[in-house]
Amino acid sequence: MGGKFAGTDLSLSAAHALIEIEAGKVTARDLTDRLCLDKSSVSRMLRKLVETGDVAETGGSDGRFKFLSLTDAGRERTAAIHAFARNRVAQALAELGPGQDHAILEGLNLYAAALMAAERAPGDVCAIDIVSGYQTGLIARVTQMHAHSYARTAGCALQFEAWVAGGLSEFCGRLGAPSNAIWVAMRGREIVGSIAIDGEDLGGGVAHLRWFIFDDGARGGGCRKLLGAALAFVDACDFVETHLWTFGGLDAARHLYDEHGFTLAEERAGSQWGADVREQRFVRRRPGA
Structure with a gap:
C-alpha cells in the first residue's frame, strides 16, 4: 500500500x-x-x-x-x-474475450449486493418471502427487472422488453390452468424476484421455466428459494423434463442451473433482441425418469 x-x-x-x-x-x-x-x-x-x-x-x-x-x-x-x-x-x-465483460459485470453486481447485505445491521435486514400466484404490479415489475438487467448484461433493447411484457401478460391470463404457476420474491411490499412454470406452451410432458429474475440488490438465498419452489412444482406435476432459455455469459445463473441438474442442450446465435447474443437452452430431466 x-x-x-x-x-x-x-x-x-x-x-x-x-x-x-x-x-x-x-x-x-x-x-x-x-x-x-x-x-x-x-x-x-x-x-x-x-x-x-x-x-x-x-x-x-x-x-x-x-x-x-x-x-x-x-x-x-x-x-x-x-x-x-x-x-x-x-x-x-481489452484483454477479455467475447462475452467475458458481461461475466465481470455480473460478478461485480453480485459482490456489491453481498457487501451491502453484509453491512446491514441485523435489525435492518428485511426477510425475503416467496409468494405464489399473481400479485398486483407483477407484470410491470418483472418486465422492469428483465429490461434493466439484460440491457446491462447483454445490451438488449426495446424488442426484448416488449417480448417480456407481452409474453408475461399472455401467460398471466392462463394461470388458472393447473400446470401453470408463478412465484414472486417479496421484500416487504416490494417484488424483488420472480419465476414461472408454463406447463402448456411446450407440450409433451415438458415444463417451460420462464421469467426467472432477481433484483441485483436482493440476490442471495432468495434465488435458490425461487428455483426450489418452481422445481418442486415441476416434480409434483410429473413433468418429464424442464426447459429454460437464457443467454451465454451469465455465469452466476449457469452455476445455479448446474447445481439443480440442468445441462446445456442447445446454443445458437440470436440478434432479435436488439443485440447479438448467444441463446442457450438448458434441460433438466425429472429425477429418476
Missing part, C-alpha cells in the same frame, strides 16, 4: 483524500472516518497536500473546523488520477 500511486508521487491515502475532497464540504474529521486513518496521520497528510498547493483550507461558519477544497493544481492532479484509473480499466477489459 506504500509508495507512489496512480501515476503520481502521492501515496494511496493521499490520492484517496483528493478524490474525497473533490466531492465538496469535507473536513479533516470526515477524512479520518472515510479513510479509516487516525487523526495524526490525516493531519500529516493534509499538511503535505496544503504545502504542495493541492488543497486549501477555509474556516467553517462557526470557526470550529475547516473545510477542505481542491486548488486548481489539486483539481488537475485529481483529474489525472481519474484518467489513470479509467485507462487501466480500459486496458484490462
Whole structure:
C-alpha cells in the first residue's frame, strides 16, 4: 500500500483524500472516518497536500473546523488520477474475450449486493418471502427487472422488453390452468424476484421455466428459494423434463442451473433482441425418469 500511486508521487491515502475532497464540504474529521486513518496521520497528510498547493483550507461558519477544497493544481492532479484509473480499466477489459465483460459485470453486481447485505445491521435486514400466484404490479415489475438487467448484461433493447411484457401478460391470463404457476420474491411490499412454470406452451410432458429474475440488490438465498419452489412444482406435476432459455455469459445463473441438474442442450446465435447474443437452452430431466 506504500509508495507512489496512480501515476503520481502521492501515496494511496493521499490520492484517496483528493478524490474525497473533490466531492465538496469535507473536513479533516470526515477524512479520518472515510479513510479509516487516525487523526495524526490525516493531519500529516493534509499538511503535505496544503504545502504542495493541492488543497486549501477555509474556516467553517462557526470557526470550529475547516473545510477542505481542491486548488486548481489539486483539481488537475485529481483529474489525472481519474484518467489513470479509467485507462487501466480500459486496458484490462481489452484483454477479455467475447462475452467475458458481461461475466465481470455480473460478478461485480453480485459482490456489491453481498457487501451491502453484509453491512446491514441485523435489525435492518428485511426477510425475503416467496409468494405464489399473481400479485398486483407483477407484470410491470418483472418486465422492469428483465429490461434493466439484460440491457446491462447483454445490451438488449426495446424488442426484448416488449417480448417480456407481452409474453408475461399472455401467460398471466392462463394461470388458472393447473400446470401453470408463478412465484414472486417479496421484500416487504416490494417484488424483488420472480419465476414461472408454463406447463402448456411446450407440450409433451415438458415444463417451460420462464421469467426467472432477481433484483441485483436482493440476490442471495432468495434465488435458490425461487428455483426450489418452481422445481418442486415441476416434480409434483410429473413433468418429464424442464426447459429454460437464457443467454451465454451469465455465469452466476449457469452455476445455479448446474447445481439443480440442468445441462446445456442447445446454443445458437440470436440478434432479435436488439443485440447479438448467444441463446442457450438448458434441460433438466425429472429425477429418476
